[in-house]
Amino acid sequence: MMTTTVGPFKNEPFTDFTKEENKQAMQAAIAKVKQELGRDYPLHIGAEKIVTDAKIVSINPGNTGEVIGNMSKATQQLAEQAMQEALKTFETWKKVPATERAEYLLKAAELMRRRKHEFSAWMVLEAGKNWAEADADTAEAIDFMEFYAREMIRLSETNVHQPLTKIAGEDNRLTYIPLGVGVVIPPWNFPLAICVGMTTAAVVSGNTVVLKPASTTPVIAYQFVALMEEIGLPAGVINFVPGSGAEIGDYLTAHPKTRFISFTGSKEVGLRINRLAAETAPGQIWIKRVVAEMGGKDGIVVDETADLDAAAAAIVASAFGFQGQKCSAGSRAIVVEPVYDELVSKVAALTQKLEIGLPEHNYAVGPVIDKNSYDKILEYIEIGKGEGRLVAGGAKAGGDGYYIQPTVFADVDGKARIMQEEIFGPVLAMAKAKDWREAIAMYNDTEFGLTGSFFSSDEDRIAAALEEMHCGNLYVNRKCTGALVGVHPFGGFNMSGTDSKAGGHDYLLLFTQAKATSRKVR
Incomplete structure (x- = not known):
């Protein structure tokens, strides 16, 4: 029989695959x-x-x-x-x-x-x-x-x-x-x-x-x-x-x-x-x-005081990590008008650099899980072409599997289907807000409430976002995926589950x- 003194919990470290061994x-x-x-x-x-x-x-x-x-x-x-x-x-x-x-x-x-x-x-x-x-x-x-x-x-x-x-x-x-x-x-x-x-x-x-x-x-x-x-x-x-x-x-x-x-x-x-x-x-x-x-229809809100390069990187990582097949995936980005066009350009450029290929060869983007998901996501992409401006991706990708290009739509209305429905694939919808308060209201306009992120350097706005953004896991100035056991207890509100x-x-x-x-x- 073991004793009860097992030491404190420590997270398992991630492997550094840049090391040859x-x-x-x-x-x-x-x-x-x-x-x-x-x-x-x-x-x-x-x-x-x-x-x-x-x-x-x-x-x-x-x-x-x-x-x-x-x-x-x-x-x-x-x-x-x-x-x-x-x-x-x-x-x-x-x-x-x-x-x-x-x-x-x-x-x-x-x-x-x-x-x-x-x-x-x-x-x-x-x-x-x-x-x-x-x-x-x-x-x-x-x-x-x-x-x-x-x-x-x-x-x-x-x-x-x-x-x-x-x-x-x-x-x-x-x-x-x-x-x-x-x-x-x-x-x-x-x-x-x-x-x-x-x-x-x-x-x-x-x-x-x-x-x-x-x-x-x-x-x-x-x-x-x-x-x-x-x-x-x-x-x-x-x-x-x-x-x-x-x-x-x-x-x-x-x-x-x-x-x-x-x-x-x-x-x-x-x-x-x-x-x-x-x-x-x-x-x-x-x-x-x-x-x-x-499920989740998670979003990242960005105001004009934010580090836009950091925000763009977080948006792309949140939207396209594991091909967007995470309940925590950031499939919405809501950006205030003064920096909207600049951030859309940055996100589109980063998305277009993502390489697609066989997972065993360690490409950034791999396949979606099966034929049903593949067909459903492609249908949503066609819907998105009628609801927004395509700025990256938008089609099947090559390969002997279920490969889809990481896809970004800009100028999407907050009530659009691709802003409201969980797609569970590599599709990102970007919307414009007049200011940070409207952006938070747009973020909250969903039946889900799992993860979210707020990018800003204004402490008063951050404090307001922490109180007002309604989700189970809210992050500030970082991506909205990647919860760690013991660090970020994970579960969401509303139709995202029992929290x-x-x-x-x-x-x-x-x-x-x-x-x-x-x-x-x-």
């Missing part, structure tokens, strides 16, 4: 992973590994002729089997001391750290991330495990003596106990970090889970599940059931024994999950808890319930 190490990891492509993968239900005839075929979005793996596909019957295994295992797992549960996460984090480039290589090939984006994803996964392990230890240590009001003659305590079986539904865009964070937060809190990974990135999720098996996590704590959202996602969400659903993905799917979870199934004895991180603040000190409480006990003493 790191570059060679990443190339070697990609070569190693490519030797493993095309394999068949099973479900994990309790101690069983189940291979099904039906498969989810995962392909490389940057080279669509390359099969990453053939993932077994769960049916409702198998989803039910996974639920029963999770229920059975919960009865023993909930009794495992919190410090022991935390130890599994710390062991997994250390092993992932040793294999960091291999995990990143899987994301380069299956998700289409360039080296830096994949490396940051793996680092965040390590951070989540390290952070949540320490948080569970902290909560268990404070369980005994919560700061309750003392009264004579009673011993009163408040403890946090696990909820039960949770359904974890992570996204494809951070296929390791968010999958790991959502799953390990639930299990370190004493819950068991049924994990349904994203169908476009199931092999990366499998690598995580295999890692947890390797470090000795008891069978049945994580039950791995890839499959159709309509077939098994809805089934598990509506299941009477599901205690909570942890979801990251689109607004539409999140609202459907919330609606299904709100219905009480026969035999259900609790109100299901939904932890949802959904669950992943990577923050109160996140684990979402997977527990507080029990107050009172004992009369002499």
Whole structure:
């Protein structure tokens, strides 16, 4: 059994790929992973590994002729089997001391750290991330495990003596106990970090889970599940059931024994999950808890006192990092009139310099995730041509994958579709405001509220922006992507979700319930 003195949390450093030894190490990891492509993968239900005839075929979005793996596909019957295994295992797992549960996460984090480039290589090939984006994803996964392990230890240590009001003659305590079986539904865009964070937060809190990974990135999720098996996590704590959202996602969400659903993905799917979870199934004895991180229509506001070069760089990085496929992506830029034309020119020039190509060769811009996304984004680009002035991109890009030119539209009205709807691709809309106050009002004119950024050198305006810009994560004079675990607890307002603040000190409480006990003493 581990002790509770594990030291302070420190973020995993990012890899510097300008160093030749790191570059060679990443190339070697990609070569190693490519030797493993095309394999068949099973479900994990309790101690069983189940291979099904039906498969989810995962392909490389940057080279669509390359099969990453053939993932077994769960049916409702198998989803039910996974639920029963999770229920059975919960009865023993909930009794495992919190410090022991935390130890599994710390062991997994250390092993992932040793294999960091291999995990990143899987994301380069299956998700289409360039080296830096994949490396940051793996680092965040390590951070989540390290952070949540320490948080569970902290909560268990404070369980005994919560700061309750003392009264004579009673011993009163408040403890946090696990909820039960949770359904974890992570996204494809951070296929390791968010999958790991959502799953390990639930299990370190004493819950068991049924994990349904994203169908476009199931092999990366499998690598995580295999890692947890390797470090000795008891069978049945994580039950791995890839499959159709309509077939098994809805089934598990509506299941009477599901205690909570942890979801990251689109607004539409999140609202459907919330609606299904709100219905009480026969035999259900609790109100299901939904932890949802959904979409965003994030923006960067720039006033005339800002450093325009820094603002332009931040706008381009926020809009086009991982091809704009982030819920935090800055897909809107709202700029005051005196510097609008100059900033549009700077943004267009930087965008046109971005090179597009195969992620394994580490181009700045790679493919979007699949054919559905590709077609949807191209449709939005055509809509944008009628709503704004095209200043960069605007078309498909070459290559044997789902490549789209980073695209910038200027002179877009605040009510335009490309200013209001989440595109989830490399498309940036730029709008003009008469002054910084109107710019903030335009920023707030959205159903979402996830991330935002304000560029200014005026302290009074910065203070006003910090108060008035309505979002869960607001940054000043920096890009609106790149939240760090423990540094920027992440989650948004309005249709961006339940503001669950992943990577923050109160996140684990979402997977527990507080029990107050009172004992009369002499």
